[in-house]
Amino acid sequence: MHQYIAGQRSRGSSGNPYDVIDPSTGETVETVELADADDVDRAVAAASTAFGEWSRATPGERSAVLTKLAGLIEAEAESIAELESKQTGKPIRLSGEFDVPGTIDNTAFFAGAARELAGKAAAEYSPDHTSMVRREPIGVVGSIAPWNYPLQMAAWKVLPAIAAGNTIVLKPAENTPLTSLRLAELVTEAGAPAGVVNVITGTGPVAGEALISHRDVAMVSFTGSSPVGRRVMELASGGPKRIHLELGGKAPFVVLDDADLEAAAHGAVAGALINTGQDCTAATRAYVHRSRFSEFVDRVAELMAAVRLGAPLDPATDQGPLIHRAQQERVAGFVDRARGYGARVVVGGEIPKTDELIRGSYYAPTLIVDVPQDAEIVQREIFGPVLVALPFGSGAAHQGGNDPDLDEAIALANDTPFGLAASVWTRDVHRAMHATRAIRSGCVWVNDHIPIISEMPHGGVKASGFGKDMSSYSFEEYTAVKHVMYDLTATAAKPWHRTVFRDAPPNEPHPLAGA
């Protein structure tokens, strides 16, 4: 029973079973029945029916559901973290200390934010009218999520949408549907009417495309790769529908000559390897000042070599497998091709062959140097535990004044199609300020890389998409702004009518004028 529609688990009607695989062993966690267009129809109908009641609920009523939901997730935190690790292969420390607590905090945030969602206060911008702005839900939102953080991605889609009074049909990635289904059940248990959150588990080309194209879906919110994002835009143009796209990344990691090298090396390893590098904001391109380059490379290699690969549910594991064999082959392909064009693999660059790891889709933490800026490994998203390091600058330390080395680093950081996240490592506040302004991305960290918080927006520019997840900014995606204007004159012949009725008598003084 792997569709969640109108508050009930039900079967998918495609007749196609699909095995959710544990990527650390290749064994089946659960077999789901995939959804087809009929299931999408049923889910959209349920969401449309629920929209009337849910959109009229007061902010306080919606907030109460979300507050209860946060408590329900917390009560099941351990089992949800375990399920997340089983379907993705991510280490239990990551799902237990990041994914699940992050989701609880997000839920609590939106419980509060739901009550603060306001339009602009009423005012007389024309002497004859009072204007006010209402922020209203859009309707049924069709959301499509990726497999790298299934629970958090589901939460980032569901929470702002329903906090603002929309209803939603969510399609998780077909290989990681299990925690999204549980989240939807908990929303109903928390008191939301049946149909407010529906989950269909199906493939992109079948269930995903049917959802985006459905005529009763008013908005599409998509997180995934840039090529599929382009397809989503094409399909949504038929509406046309509001779209929100969170796409790929290729985050630069800029280390200036004055940086704390030990902090930068730790930051690079954590930032590159989190979630086995399957993180849209992962550190992927380290640009390191030439005067510190070999020191940085040696220390990163040392730290990477100490990272423990292992079973996802073992608390000692630092890095789990990649999501599936195809991803393992993709990552290995990038590294092998880089060797072919002269890259040096400093550490890693191989599929571990130990008895413990051979059944899973593991890949060793990898550091690569000696590649040009235009190499595919620098330009394209790999989505694996691979960091590329490139030197920049003259080799001489910065002495103040003009800063051509920093300008060069910024130009390199900006030189990919993506613009999701970046970091800069320096002890100089002026250089940090300059870099954070000049780097084109949705987020720039200074002396850190990866942390996110519920109150702050997440989203990209350029080929990384548009629109924001998390924070109150996400309400700009999930609400429509309506201008409501009240006439104050209470007259049949209004002052502005003279532009149409040329022979109308000059207007009487406004009844409120001078009052």
Ligand code: NAD
């Ligand atoms: P993907 O684009 O292959 O798939 C994402 C989702 O789209 C899945 O649910 C998939 O079934 C669906 N899909 C595939 N083809 C479709 C189609 N033709 N029509 C409709 N839906 C379709 O991405 P992925 O491999 O699951 O995830 C990795 C990608 O997601 C990376 O590029 C990563 O950077 C990106 N990502 C971005 C963010 C962000 O916030 N910007 C967050 C996480 C992941």
